[in-house]
Amino acid sequence: MNTISTTSATKLSNVLRKTNGISEHDVDLESNSTIWTENGTQTKFGKKTKPGTVIPRGLKQIVPTNKPKKRKVKLMNWKKYHRLNVIYAFIDELERDYPAICTVSVIGQSVEGRDIKMLKISNSDARNSAIWLDASIHSREWISTAVVTYIADYIARNFHSLPTSITNKDWHIVPILNPDGYEYTHTHDRMWRKNRAKYDGERVGVDLNRNFSCGWGNNGDEGSSEEPSSVFYRGPMPFSEPEAIAVRDTILGSTVIFKAFLSFHSYYELIIFPWGYKREPCPDYLKLLEGGAVMARAIFESSGVTYKVGSTKDMTYYACGTSTDWSYAIAKIPYSYMIELRSxxxxxxxxxDQIMETCKEILSAVKSLMEFIDRN
Structure with missing residues (x-):
């Protein structure tokens, strides 16, 4: 094809803009390469055209391709904290952009009827094991949601270039386990911790991380509370809350064996594991300690921040009815950790301004744990 002169190219681009509504920045006549139309459909010079399209004299016709539509607005970033609707739109977008590996499902509904959404990232290999990540079981701990969405974004967008220790696993990611409480912290009370359950006619809320069956109600008011007004209120019975039920039913209903359970919290800068409801070390204490140390080392090498490692009771206080004690003892997930983030x-x-660095240091920790699990 002969090269089009500069004058002819200018005239031709003007004709294109008038006839097809294409901006001047979309036309590359010198290279005769692909262009981007107004509706986002990528096109190139070829032999076919849509009926009724006016084709300038001397120009080959334009053929649509099947390349995905470009999105002009990206709401999600890790420069600020986001509301529930943005988080859910973000994981829905990952499913649209990477349908071969990303699936979004609703695993339950909150007490106020909000969906509890889970993103699954998997190559559908039957040999895979499963990993669980959840955040904002305590609604005021916003950094936890930022971290797990960052990890989800990283895995989805880089999946085919990641090591086997990442790709040989089915990732189950729940960015906001307590959607009612999370929204409430944005609209009414920034320090709200519990869900929004109503008991005795009042919205008192239940501490969802005291509502699991393992060790539920142990030690009286040391480790949880029977008083609805307490921030540690455990609820009237184990799994009285739909949010806790969603975790239980999703994990126990899985046909894939879970190898790790990571529940993200803030703000103690700790990596802790069972037990929380009693003093004795769990049967796999040394293995869990080693895995925690692997994560802590990766964090320190990433950012210089020191995370301490140990059992829940040793590092903090009695915590009875926690998801990590349940995942380890009842769901039989060998690597069960609660990761207390900054600060x-x-x-x-x-x-x-600390969101991104926190995300990066925890991503390093999770990647290192996956390598450790595969080695062991």
């Missing part, structure tokens, strides 16, 4: 200085209100 002891800022407590629950971690500044926005």
């Amino acid at each position: 002891k200085k800022y407590r629950f209100k971690l500044p926005k």
